[in-house]
Amino acid sequence: MISFHTTSGKGIFTTCLTEILMKSNSNLITVRRKRRVAWIVMSAIIMVSILFMAGTIHGRFNFKYETVEIDYDSLPAILDGFTIIHVSDLHLNSFDRHKKRLKMVIDSINSYNADIIVNTGDFVTILWDEMKPYMDILSELKARYGVYAIPGNHDTGLYSGEYNQDNYHEHLKIIGDMLRYSGYIYLEDSSAFINIDTLTISMTGVATYGRVPHLYYGNIEKARKDTEGGDFNILLTHDPNHWVKDVRYRHDINLTLSGHTHGMQIGILLPGFKLSPASLLYPAWSGLYGKNNNYLYVNRGLGTIGMPARIGMPPAITIIKLKNH
Numbered sequence: 001m002i003s004f005h006t007t008s009g010k011g012i013f014t015t016c017l018t019e020i021l022m023k024s025n026s027n028l029i030t031v032r033r034k035r036r037v038a039w040i041v042m043s044a045i046i047m048v049s050i051l052f053m054a055g056t057i058h059g060r061f062n063f064k065y066e067t068v069e070i071d072y073d074s075l076p077a078i079l080d081g082f083t084i085i086h087v088s089d090l091h092l093n094s095f096d097r098h099k100k101r102l103k104m105v106i107d108s109i110n111s112y113n114a115d116i117i118v119n120t121g122d123f124v125t126i127l128w129d130e131m132k133p134y135m136d137i138l139s140e141l142k143a144r145y146g147v148y149a150i151p152g153n154h155d156t157g158l159y160s161g162e163y164n165q166d167n168y169h170e171h172l173k174i175i176g177d178m179l180r181y182s183g184y185i186y187l188e189d190s191s192a193f194i195n196i197d198t199l200t201i202s203m204t205g206v207a208t209y210g211r212v213p214h215l216y217y218g219n220i221e222k223a224r225k226d227t228e229g230g231d232f233n234i235l236l237t238h239d240p241n242h243w244v245k246d247v248r249y250r251h252d253i254n255l256t257l258s259g260h261t262h263g264m265q266i267g268i269l270l271p272g273f274k275l276s277p278a279s280l281l282y283p284a285w286s287g288l289y290g291k292n293n294n295y296l297y298v299n300r301g302l303g304t305i306g307m308p309a310r311i312g313m314p315p316a317i318t319i320i321k322l323k324n325h
Helices: 002-057 099-110 128-138 168-181 240-247
Strands: 064-072 083-087 116-119 147-149 190-196 199-206 208-211 214-217 232-237 255-258 268-270 273-275 287-291 294-298 316-324
Touching: 064 287, 064 294, 099 128, 099 316, 128 168, 147 199, 214 240, 232 240, 240 255, 240 287, 240 294
Parallel strands: 064 316, 083 116, 116 147, 199 232, 232 255, 255 294
Antiparallel strands: 083 316, 190 199, 208 214, 268 273, 287 294
16 A cells, blocks of 8 residues: 555656646747747837838938830821920928928929920829928929929818818819919810920810819810810820729820829839739829820829838839830
């Protein structure tokens, strides 16, 4: 009996010790896992913070000048090499305390001696008074055949709470008057013409109204009235989805210029590869699209909205050259 109890005690002791060691080992594994998860989370937070800081300090002012040649069949010889500088989405309050940077961009644009300059809207984010400190800079843009502009959806004032569907035209009128005063040819559901020798280029601009995601557009047919004789037809419309829905299969518009997407201000841009969450909302969100003498170019914009940063999605100034294929 004594021998039995002695053996049993050792067994109990061994079992208890094993359980304690297993529990201790399990706790150690749990602690290590928690530490690993905490390290991963902290690393992710640090990485995101670094990216955001870089996008705020450097990315949003890392202006890229991108030259694009667009080939057309049977382009009139006089238009071979015709140069268009395209900018968009200034959101001028983005440059508060950074006016010198905007002035630098304007001076650089002028150095190209472009045939025309176009701005496809969203000069402001909330209200027209955001433009006031920048009137002198905006008026410095010069091009051989004029500087053209259209309103974007933010230029309607609908994001302010002071304007609504009944009176947003009052806000658009203020924006239009300020741009005309600065020397722009302002196109709000209207057209203008450029005459070069015997050739005519029609410039049509339509307004974009509403708030994302509920946007709607001006009447192209009304805006293009009397433009049938144009030798080359350009459409300015803020939202590229307008081209995707209504313009891409038309034969009477040769080039559409848009902005609006900002490339969501985050993504990856590499030669031959681009990725952005903007693609979830906009089939055409940055760069050149189209075929058969009907093309769309989407500019990523100069300013920012929401987060004051651009991460992998730099602001763009596009130099478009028309070429005879």
